[in-house]
Amino acid sequence: MTALGLNKLVGRGCISASFQAALMDGRRAELIRLPEFQLEPDEARALLAIKADTFADFASAVERLVEGRDSQAARAEGPYLSAARWPSTASTRIAFRHER
């Protein structure tokens, strides 16, 4: 999953004053369902929950949303702990680094 849909949504507001106004004037739920953005349900929910007085505030909140998701994804791909079974009957926990 990438942030491309969220970027497109904010970008559309940057190049269209009417889209920007509609996002801020109660038509957000309708606009985020447009197929061109291909937003996941959790992304749509997060966008609907944003409270912003201005479009810049809204864009800033979306940026934080993207950053938060990127750091979550980085943690998920990073070093993690996993139980390993050794030849003996004892088990231990070993750190693995995911190879990319």
Place this chain on the structure above:
Amino acid sequence: MTKPSLKFLCDCMAAALLSHYGVTALPVPLRQMLINPPPELSGDLGLTEVGFGEAIWLRPPSGQASIFVNADMPECERRYAMARAMFIGLCASQSGRAAGLPAVPNDDLKAQSDLFARRLLMAPELMPNGWEQLEPQALAELCGVPEPVAAMAQQQPAGRGGSKTI
């Protein structure tokens, strides 16, 4: 009012422009974007070819803004200069100002417009796998940008065109 970072806004505008024009492959059709700008930017963007200078965005007293570009420049340099000038037009537009784009002119305009030009002409979603390992000259030809611009993009962290805070 909180402001989004310029890098985020550049990525967003690039994504929206590529989507608007249905661009799925390099090079980005910048000339087409300027000749036929998105409808609500038609008063802020346009293209006028001249025989002097490089590229500059101007809004004459008529109110119809345009990018005046030297048609005699080499293609890759002309494209890059037009993209930088396009950024200034976007900053001056009603929607751009409301989105938190920097006021123009300002002291960091060169770095800001460089960032936008790279993120548009070398949009991450259009770059082929392994582009970081290409020869700068090959990458420059692929994207239609000057070779130093391609080389700089390859030196930036994560191949995303840099995260310098401006």
